[in-house]
Amino acid sequence: MADISAADVKELRVSTGLPMMDCKKALTECDGDKEAAVKWLRERGAKVFEKRADRVTAFGRFGMHVGVDNTTSAMVELKCESAPVSQNEEFIQLANDLATALANSDGIDSADALLELDSPSQPGTSLGAQKDELFNRIREVFNVGRFVKIDGGCGGYSHNAGTVSGVILAVDGGDDESARDICMHVAAMRPAVLSVEDLPQNEVNAERETLRNAALAEGKPENIVDKMVEGRLRNYFAERVLSEQAFVKDDSMTVGKFAESKGMSLKQYVHWEISDDGGSSEEG
Secondary structure: OOOOOHHHHHHHHHHHOOOHHHHHHHHHHOOOOHHHHHHHHHHHHHHHHHHHOOOOOOEEEEEEEOEOOOOEEEEEEEEEOOHHHHOOHHHHHHHHHHHHHHHOOOOOOOHHHHHOOEOOOOOOOEHHHHHHHHHHHHOOOEEEEEEEEEEOOEEEEEEOOOOOEEEEEEEEEOOHHHHHHHHHHHHHHOOOEOOHHHOOHHHHHHHHHHHHHHHHHOOOOHHHHHHHHHHHHHHHHHHHEHHHOEEOOEEEEEHHHHHHHOOEEEEEEEEEEOOOOOOOEEEO
């Protein structure tokens, strides 16, 4: 049996980030062979992950790759078991690496395919290997959740540093700060759709009929009821439609008017929130 020195253990500890006792056990099991010890630690970590894979991942954060001048943009949800891990610098880096890799790749339709891509921050290492190495050190389950790639420029906003919700907004024109401000509005006001045209027509018709019946029940003259209904319907739109909502940073104008003042056209948005049941989603 090889003589395992404290220096050998320390060297493995530095290179893997794993506890000293784990490193010593790996070197002992592998008769002092450092490369074999690293492989042994990875395999052991994979077995631990398999045993814990069904744990609830109710926390996490959203990684983003955004910019109004981008040719592609992306947002990725990376989930974990506890709030402290979501604030870990390497966890944050992994989330952002996932988003950057997704934005710069085509045909990614599953988490497994995404994890096979090269890591932007660790050349020569796959995102899956980066994730496994981090799990070996943290020993907490974390998984890739939802992800979206959008062609063209986007603004982005991560509420509470990305640990509660994330918004990505596709735009033509404008600037990063203005696009981010609208994303903040989406996170705060939670519109149902981007524009009036995106509302299901049957819902609009049902609301119009409800408002008309209510006005008639109030005894309003029938010749002015339709005008009253259209006015009240605008309030309905202002509650549900992003472009019609009063802008949270300046309620003297709608979001649509604010975007127009910045030379920006709103194309679509995605708003996700993290939770243990898959989270809520709003897309327009």
